[in-house]
Amino acid sequence: MTETIDALAGLVAGGGVVVLSGAGLSTESGIPDYRGPSGAARRHTPMTYQVFTGDAQARRRYWARSHLGWRVIARAAPNDGHRAVARLQRGGLVDGVITQNVDGLHTAAGSPRVVELHGRLDEVVCLGCGNQTSREELDRRLREANPGFDARVAAVNPDGDVDLADDEVARFQTLDCTFCGTGVLKPDVVFFGETVPAPRVARCFDMVQRARLLLVLGSSLTVMSGRRFVLRAAKLGIPVVIVNQGPTRGDGYAALTLDAPLGRLLPALADRTVGAPAGGDVGSGVVPTGLTGVGR
Numbered sequence: 001m002t003e004t005i006d007a008l009a010g011l012v013a014g015g016g017v018v019v020l021s022g023a024g025l026s027t028e029s030g031i032p033d034y035r036g037p038s039g040a041a042r043r044h045t046p047m048t049y050q051v052f053t054g055d056a057q058a059r060r061r062y063w064a065r066s067h068l069g070w071r072v073i074a075r076a077a078p079n080d081g082h083r084a085v086a087r088l089q090r091g092g093l094v095d096g097v098i099t100q101n102v103d104g105l106h107t108a109a110g111s112p113r114v115v116e117l118h119g120r121l122d123e124v125v126c127l128g129c130g131n132q133t134s135r136e137e138l139d140r141r142l143r144e145a146n147p148g149f150d151a152r153v154a155a156v157n158p159d160g161d162v163d164l165a166d167d168e169v170a171r172f173q174t175l176d177c178t179f180c181g182t183g184v185l186k187p188d189v190v191f192f193g194e195t196v197p198a199p200r201v202a203r204c205f206d207m208v209q210r211a212r213l214l215l216v217l218g219s220s221l222t223v224m225s226g227r228r229f230v231l232r233a234a235k236l237g238i239p240v241v242i243v244n245q246g247p248t249r250g251d252g253y254a255a256l257t258l259d260a261p262l263g264r265l266l267p268a269l270a271d272r273t274v275g276a277p278a279g280g281d282v283g284s285g286v287v288p289t290g291l292t293g294v295g296r
């Protein structure tokens with residue numbers, strides 16, 4: 001297992017790394033990965049853009065669940081994995097981060113140059129006028145509009161979705177945009193059935209094409225939205241390394257795959273390549289045990 005982290009450190013030490021991260025990087029921050037080993041099957045069918053915009057009842061259900069799930073997302077803090085990625089960036093080895101996560105934790109950990117592919121849950125957009133506001137502000141308004149709304153938080157998914165009874169949903173008061181007065185509000189995240197804005201995708205392809213190495217962290221690469229960057233790198237002959245707990249749909253394209261807990265592997269990787277943290281980052285410096293690597 002020391003050999004596999006050595007192999008990874010050897011590749012990363014050359015610099016020019018672009019990171020593509022997914023839900024597996026945030027599980028240690030208390031945000032469940034519904035596709036990873038720690039997450040059971042997803043409880044709800046994911047909300048699609050078409051249903052959200054076309055069905056006021058479905059929208060009410062979404063916001064009621066999301067309102068309860070938000071407190072979990074809002075209090076989540078970056079973990080050692082996020083901090084190690086930021087350290088690798090400051091050390092000049094990682095040029096940029098593309099994340100599929102909507103929790104904002106890379107930025108919270110101090111990473112510069114993060115492209116949030118699927119948007120951010122802490123921002124809200126009006127579908128009528130395009131006005132953007134903070135989720136914090138909407139959360140205040142929703143709490144005022146729904147006093148005593150204390151439904152049980154049973155389980156939380158990465159998009160802040162929770163279990164909720166029908167009568168609790170029926171009582172939930174949704175809110176419209178305060179700027180235009182009538183517009184429907186939506187978290188500024190990319191829903192299923194919605195496409196990522198083209199300029200954002202182009203920026204990511206540009207980063208990948210300039211990379212010397214694409215490092216996938218905690219993504220099963222199930223959706224094409226992220227997998228396409230692995231396919232592009234492979235096509236261009238840019239090596240791909242995947243660190244994930246469990247197999248991914250990109251393994252066939254990877255020069256190296258590692259199955260390891262990111263909160264332990266990444267600090268060890270940063271220690272080996274850019275040196276011990278200058279303070280604040282509590283990297284263990286210990287090579288993770290139970291690390292299994294599959295070189296290809």
Ligand SMILES: [Zn+2]
Pocket residue numbers: 126127128129130131177178179180181182183
């Ligand atoms: Zn509006």
